[in-house]
Amino acid sequence: MSRTTVSHEEGAIYEFTPTLDPIATVEPGAELTIETRDSLDGAVQTDDDLIESVPEEVNAATGPIEVAGAEPGDVLAVEIEDVRLAEDRGRVVTIDGFGLLDGHEDIEAPRTKVTPVAEDSTPDADVVTDAVIEFGDHEIAVDPCIGTIGVAPASDSYTTLVPHDHGGNLDTTDVSAGNTIYFPVFQNGAMLAMGDSKAAMADGEMCGTGAEIATDIDVTVRVIDGDDVAVELDRPLIETPDAWKTVASAESMEEACELANLDAIDLFATEHGFGPTEAYMFSSLVGGLEISQVVDPLVTVRNAIPKTHCDGPF
Amino acid sequence: MSRTTVSHEEGAIYEFTPTLDPIATVEPGAELTIETRDSLDGAVQTDDDLIESVPEEVNAATGPIEVAGAEPGDVLAVEIEDVRLAEDRGRVVTIDGFGLLDGHEDIEAPRTKVTPVAEDSTPDADVVTDAVIEFGDHEIAVDPCIGTIGVAPASDSYTTLVPHDHGGNLDTTDVSAGNTIYFPVFQNGAMLAMGDSKAAMADGEMCGTGAEIATDIDVTVRVIDGDDVAVELDRPLIETPDAWKTVASAESMEEACELANLDAIDLFATEHGFGPTEAYMFSSLVGGLEISQVVDPLVTVRNAIPKTHCDGPF
Numbered sequence: 001m002s003r004t005t006v007s008h009e010e011g012a013i014y015e016f017t018p019t020l021d022p023i024a025t026v027e028p029g030a031e032l033t034i035e036t037r038d039s040l041d042g043a044v045q046t047d048d049d050l051i052e053s054v055p056e057e058v059n060a061a062t063g064p065i066e067v068a069g070a071e072p073g074d075v076l077a078v079e080i081e082d083v084r085l086a087e088d089r090g091r092v093v094t095i096d097g098f099g100l101l102d103g104h105e106d107i108e109a110p111r112t113k114v115t116p117v118a119e120d121s122t123p124d125a126d127v128v129t130d131a132v133i134e135f136g137d138h139e140i141a142v143d144p145c146i147g148t149i150g151v152a153p154a155s156d157s158y159t160t161l162v163p164h165d166h167g168g169n170l171d172t173t174d175v176s177a178g179n180t181i182y183f184p185v186f187q188n189g190a191m192l193a194m195g196d197s198k199a200a201m202a203d204g205e206m207c208g209t210g211a212e213i214a215t216d217i218d219v220t221v222r223v224i225d226g227d228d229v230a231v232e233l234d235r236p237l238i239e240t241p242d243a244w245k246t247v248a249s250a251e252s253m254e255e256a257c258e259l260a261n262l263d264a265i266d267l268f269a270t271e272h273g274f275g276p277t278e279a280y281m282f283s284s285l286v287g288g289l290e291i292s293q294v295v296d297p298l299v300t301v302r303n304a305i306p307k308t309h310c311d312g313p314f
Numbered sequence: 315m316s317r318t319t320v321s322h323e324e325g326a327i328y329e330f331t332p333t334l335d336p337i338a339t340v341e342p343g344a345e346l347t348i349e350t351r352d353s354l355d356g357a358v359q360t361d362d363d364l365i366e367s368v369p370e371e372v373n374a375a376t377g378p379i380e381v382a383g384a385e386p387g388d389v390l391a392v393e394i395e396d397v398r399l400a401e402d403r404g405r406v407v408t409i410d411g412f413g414l415l416d417g418h419e420d421i422e423a424p425r426t427k428v429t430p431v432a433e434d435s436t437p438d439a440d441v442v443t444d445a446v447i448e449f450g451d452h453e454i455a456v457d458p459c460i461g462t463i464g465v466a467p468a469s470d471s472y473t474t475l476v477p478h479d480h481g482g483n484l485d486t487t488d489v490s491a492g493n494t495i496y497f498p499v500f501q502n503g504a505m506l507a508m509g510d511s512k513a514a515m516a517d518g519e520m521c522g523t524g525a526e527i528a529t530d531i532d533v534t535v536r537v538i539d540g541d542d543v544a545v546e547l548d549r550p551l552i553e554t555p556d557a558w559k560t561v562a563s564a565e566s567m568e569e570a571c572e573l574a575n576l577d578a579i580d581l582f583a584t585e586h587g588f589g590p591t592e593a594y595m596f597s598s599l600v601g602g603l604e605i606s607q608v609v610d611p612l613v614t615v616r617n618a619i620p621k622t623h624c625d626g627p628f
Contacts, residue, residue, distance in 0.1 A: 100568075100575055101572060101576070104576075107594055108590075111592075140623075202600055202603070203601075207595050257605070258415060278425075280520065284406060284516050284520045284522070285429075288515075288518045289516070289520070289605040301605075
């Protein structure tokens, strides 16, 4: 099967709604290259380009892509094979009204730091690619992730600034090459869209951005019949080589932790025959809670489950 | 220098106060073995032993140990060399009024699950020790950490149930063999105490406990003169082989994230000559926020900084 390219120039959304019109339709099993622009639509090219306030349109998500045959109750699997940088610079910004330390004395907003892509000046023979971004005279290893990725939601609409049960602005470092992200399908065709990639990002995304950059993303999409899923997904789930990670977004971190933990408990209870309390206790011993982002303004938390303790729901 | 043993039978505290009386005095550089009892003082030996409410005294911390010459403004370094299990079982409990999912339907409290220590039935040749705890017929690798560890605080007093700037009930998986935890010294002699170890614990400690267990802990204590510290510590700091981790406890996770991030920013700014905003942006690209515990009832968050990007303050 040849790889299909879908570009942001064909279409990109700034809102995940229940009734999205696809710009492309693909079959389950399709191999795609999805071209994305940076989250700020190219507005920042130098340190002098400042973002005065959160733009009304941000995090353009290339798509929507209809996956033929996907129906509500199914699961859409997006296997991420590669995330390649598609421009020569990323950018980190602070924006007034946004970020973990918004309003703190000493923290200035707006500020911009452009991070040029370069070759590592001290390459490591163990690493296949040695691309870095430059932050002043500091080099940071390129480790791309996809910030915004999701499907058409069940009933409400969400701008691409926020995450929720449909995905959206999850800003999760594990949404990266080598991992698979699974979404509940809420609408016929699923309506996948993604963008807002980072050349590098810390867990938490504290200042409100990673190194925002355009990328070309290789994925394979698959549809898992709802009847073949051991635990119904209410929210995204990520599979890494070593772990399953439930992903939950909510207004407070405490609430996001609760949802991510409840989803992990469901996985443990179903697979191991635990009662809920026993599964809760088990969840308190292995893997654990991780922070995706604390700024979007809904926050996102993961509950990681080592595969040694869970085969997963598929 | 011979190793000094300090046992919980000689003394243990349930409250970190500014005016602690030491049960032992050691010199800087002393090698100690600290014997701790489990956080529930042996009250739980079978699944039938239930904890109806959070005990008034919990998390007995062996000590206090006076480190001669440590003065306010210095830093106490506690190098953790080994944490050995000292009994044949751990225990996980739920307690009414405690835990991430306290009050959720389906979650029962009180409940107890005793986790016997055993040999791994499928040992891995790559792993030196193959001890496990048994959770029903599931085996969980033993990976001990110290739950409660701290020094005499500056002015307020804190029971061993809560964490704060002096340490206390940090419940942080990184407080484990091979790592060093640094504390600001607030009182003459520092007055180190520790206990509340776990045979295994998930980041988050969601149900309110790990596998609580008595341990023998080998540490070396050192005193770093305040003049030799590049960044004054306001809170604990952990050094792992690969990272520095600022550790902050607060009423909300958002607040704990802010404090941990501000401490990381201080480290970056001081070492690299960044301004605060630049350091904030840098912190949004490397390492990131991690969850220690969400239940104690102050919560604890870390900001991890890879050593590749920071040499640390000492």
